[in-house]
Amino acid sequence: MIELQHIIKVFNRGQVNEVTALSDISLTIQKGEFVVVIGSNGSGKSTLFNIIAGAETPTNGHVIIDNKDVTKLAEYKRSQWIARVFQNPLSGTAPELSIIDNFRLAALRTTQKKLVIGVNDAFKKTVRDKIATLGMGLENKIEQQMGSLSGGQRQALTLLMSVMDKTDILLLDEPTAALDPRSANTILQTADKLIKEYKLTAILITHNLKDAYQYGNRLVQMNEGKVLRDLDTAKKAALKQQDLFEWF
Amino acid sequence: MEFYLTAIMLGLCLSAMSLGIFITMKIFNIPDITTDGSYILGAVITAVMLTGHWHPAIIIPAVMAAGAIAGAITGLIHTQLKIEALLAGILVMTGLYSINLTILGRSNVPLLTVITIFQVFHIFSNPVYNDAFVGLIFIIIIAAILAYVLMTDFGIAMRATGNSASMTRALGINNNRMKIIGLAIANALTALSGYLVAQYQNFTDINMGIGIVITGLGSVLIGDALIKWWNIRKVIAQLAIILIGSMIFQLVLAFTLSIGIDPNMLKLVTAVFVLIIVSIPRIKALRQS
Numbered sequence: 001m002i003e004l005q006h007i008i009k010v011f012n013r014g015q016v017n018e019v020t021a022l023s024d025i026s027l028t029i030q031k032g033e034f035v036v037v038i039g040s041n042g043s044g045k046s047t048l049f050n051i052i053a054g055a056e057t058p059t060n061g062h063v064i065i066d067n068k069d070v071t072k073l074a075e076y077k078r079s080q081w082i083a084r085v086f087q088n089p090l091s092g093t094a095p096e097l098s099i100i101d102n103f104r105l106a107a108l109r110t111t112q113k114k115l116v117i118g119v120n121d122a123f124k125k126t127v128r129d130k131i132a133t134l135g136m137g138l139e140n141k142i143e144q145q146m147g148s149l150s151g152g153q154r155q156a157l158t159l160l161m162s163v164m165d166k167t168d169i170l171l172l173d174e175p176t177a178a179l180d181p182r183s184a185n186t187i188l189q190t191a192d193k194l195i196k197e198y199k200l201t202a203i204l205i206t207h208n209l210k211d212a213y214q215y216g217n218r219l220v221q222m223n224e225g226k227v228l229r230d231l232d233t234a235k236k237a238a239l240k241q242q243d244l245f246e247w248f
Numbered sequence: 249m250e251f252y253l254t255a256i257m258l259g260l261c262l263s264a265m266s267l268g269i270f271i272t273m274k275i276f277n278i279p280d281i282t283t284d285g286s287y288i289l290g291a292v293i294t295a296v297m298l299t300g301h302w303h304p305a306i307i308i309p310a311v312m313a314a315g316a317i318a319g320a321i322t323g324l325i326h327t328q329l330k331i332e333a334l335l336a337g338i339l340v341m342t343g344l345y346s347i348n349l350t351i352l353g354r355s356n357v358p359l360l361t362v363i364t365i366f367q368v369f370h371i372f373s374n375p376v377y378n379d380a381f382v383g384l385i386f387i388i389i390i391a392a393i394l395a396y397v398l399m400t401d402f403g404i405a406m407r408a409t410g411n412s413a414s415m416t417r418a419l420g421i422n423n424n425r426m427k428i429i430g431l432a433i434a435n436a437l438t439a440l441s442g443y444l445v446a447q448y449q450n451f452t453d454i455n456m457g458i459g460i461v462i463t464g465l466g467s468v469l470i471g472d473a474l475i476k477w478w479n480i481r482k483v484i485a486q487l488a489i490i491l492i493g494s495m496i497f498q499l500v501l502a503f504t505l506s507i508g509i510d511p512n513m514l515k516l517v518t519a520v521f522v523l524i525i526v527s528i529p530r531i532k533a534l535r536q537s
Contacts, residue, residue: 053418079420086414094411098481101404102415109419113405115397143481 001168001201002029002052007061009047009225021047022058023225029218031168034195034202036212039222040248045205048222049173052203054078066168080110083162085155085191087174092158095147099138099157102146103127106161130160134190152183159190163198170195172204176211184208188215209248213241221247253376255502259495260383261444262463264390266471266494267487268437269464274472276410276430278326281337281461285344286318286435288457290442292348295357295452304365307443315439316432318344323428348454355454364447379448390440391491395484397433403483406430438464459515466522467494473525497521 009022022044029035039045050056051063054075063071065081086092093102104119124142132139134156138149146154155175162170172191176184192215195202206212212219219236221229229247231239265287272280290311297307318340325336349355365382372378397403409416409426416423446452471493475486504517 055417074422076417076420076422079418082418084418086418091412091414092418094408094415096411097404097408101408104401104404105408105416105419105421108401108405111420113401113421115400115402117396117399118401119399119404145481 001031001033001066002027002203003062003064004028004048004052005062005064007048007051007058007063009044009051009056010059013059020225022051025061025225025227027220027227027230029201029203031201032199033218034192034200034204034216035218035220036216037203037205037220037222038207038209038212038244039228042224043222044225045222046173047225049171049203049205052169053082053084053171081168082171083109083165083167083169084171085158085162085173085175087177089151089154089158089178092161093146093154095145097146098143099131099146099149100124100127100142102157103130103142103161103164107164109165109167111165130164131157134160150183152179152187155179155183155187156190159187159194163194163200167198167200170200170202172202174205174207177207191215209244210241213239213244250376251506252499252502253380255498256495257380257383257448258445259467259498260380260387260491261448262441262460262467262498263387263491263494264444265438265441265460265464266467266490267391267394268434268441269461269468270471270487270490271430271434271437273465273468274410275407276427278333278427278431279337279461279465280319280322280431280434281334282318282322282340282344282431282435283337283438283461283464284457284459285341285348286315286438287442287445287460288348288452288454289314289318289344289351290439291446291452291456292352292442292454293439294443294446295359296351296353298359298362298364298447299357301362304363304368304447308440311439311443312436315442316436318439319431319433319435320428322435323424323431326431327424327427345454352452352454357452359446359450359452364450365444366447383444383448386444387491390437391487392484394433394437395487398483398487459518462518462522463497464494466518466525467497469493469522469525470496473529 004025004027007022007025011019011021025048037045047056051058054073058071062069070078100119127142128139136153136156138153176187179187188211204216217233217236219231220227265283269283272278293311293314294307297310322336322340325331325339326333366379369382370378371381398407405416405421406426409421409423413423468490471490474489474493480486480489500521501518505511509517
């Protein structure tokens with residue numbers, strides 16, 4: 001599903017503050033894999049994410065999604081495969097728009113936003129039913145502004161929004177970093193459920209080793225712009241939580 | 249009384265521009281100075297076409313297209329060359345001055361002998377009421393179309409672009425394209441105000457648009473204050489309030505003139521008035537902190 005070929009990313013090339021964020025990363029992620037990426041700050045996790053999403057172009061190497069070379073494809077065009085949940089709950093939603101309008105856009109992620117009224121009763125019902133599955137009681141607040149909700153609620157809705165349209169890849173960039181432990185738990189459980197239900201290829205960046213142990217079927221540890229460890233399903237299953245802590 | 253009716257009428261004619269500024273200012277957070285130029289552009293094209301005996305209705309698409317092009321150029325400079333929107337607008341506005349003067353041929357054209365949009369329809373025998381009626385219907389149609397556009401899927405995408413750029417990018421929206429279209433729509437509306445005012449005042453003057461953007465900003469700020477105060481969420485109601493804001497703005501100016509302020513001071517009064525509207529919420533916020 002995703003193929004990274006010899007990706008190199010250098011920031012501020014030729015200047016005193018030159019940084020090599022990624023040095024020759026090659027990684028192939030199969031359809032349906034749920035990859036958890038861990039690594040200390042500055043190990044290149046976020047840069048790797050941005051290169052897959054298209055927010056950054058690699059200095060060298062190729063990004064292949066669904067057998068297409070998308071290295072030069074703009075971020076907004078990659079949305080035909082990729083849905084994202086950001087670290088900051090504010091980034092994934094439009095605060096001044098109503099919940100229903102936010103969902104409407106999410107439902108049109110891979111298609112044209114046309115000059116027709118799409119928020120009709122049928123659509124509202126679909127969204128209400130979806131939101132009801134969260135069990136947060138938000139299904140009766142769909143006309144409310146997104147900005148009036150808490151970070152946890154917004155992050156949960158962003159997750160739901162990611163599967164409103166055809167999704168192949170779900171990128172979760174520390175989605176729980178800004179949340180309290182309980183909300184964080186709900187979010188990851190919801191994500192896990194959706195990934196299985198919709199058979200998504202997913203990548204989760206996390207600093208929480210417990211989550212890294214609990215979720216996903218592949219574990220990648222990054223260090224100084226390189227892949228340090230790459231554990232497949234069998235190896236990850238054999239891993240003990242204690243081992244993880246010893247890596248750092 | 250008629251004095252105030254004239255003010256309301258002018259506010260009505262300028263409210264198309266206020267709707268445009270509502271798009272650039274409240275949706276995209278861009279202070280669009282192109283307004284000054286595209287407003288005169290609308291008036292200039294109206295004058296030239298009216299004196300060339302074109303029907304007022306046919307002039308509408310021409311005026312809107314010209315305004316849209318001006319706005320799109322500002323948008324292109326801003327998004328493609330990464331030049332600040334404020335500077336991009338100033339550049340286009342400055343360039344438009346020469347273009348406007350070239351199209352008009354001289355600095356002032358009277359429109360007393362031509363048939364204007366206000367004379368095409370005869371609903372009331374009293375011209376004052378007739379003008380008001382035609383203007384009102386015209387603006388209601390414009391506002392209704394804009395409200396519809398903003399409620400469509402495309403409109404939601406446009407509103408989201410100014411609100412959360414990271415979200416819209418992730419949802420397949422080309423933010424740059426959206427800004428260019430937004431600026432084009434805004435300046436098409438502004439040009440329409442030029443079209444209306446030229447016909448209402450029966451002349452086009454090359455300097456009639458100087459500082460008009462401040463009038464638009466003031467109107468939108470008054471409207472926005474009311475929108476926040478009454479917590480209005482429906483797009484169509486918000487646009488209606490912006491129209492009212494535009495009329496309140498002209499009424500306040502008319503009032504200041506009526507108490508005997510030198511007309512030469514009008515721009516200063518306008519600037520100070522807008523300054524007061526902008527600063528009230530800030531002073532309140534400062535007091536609270």
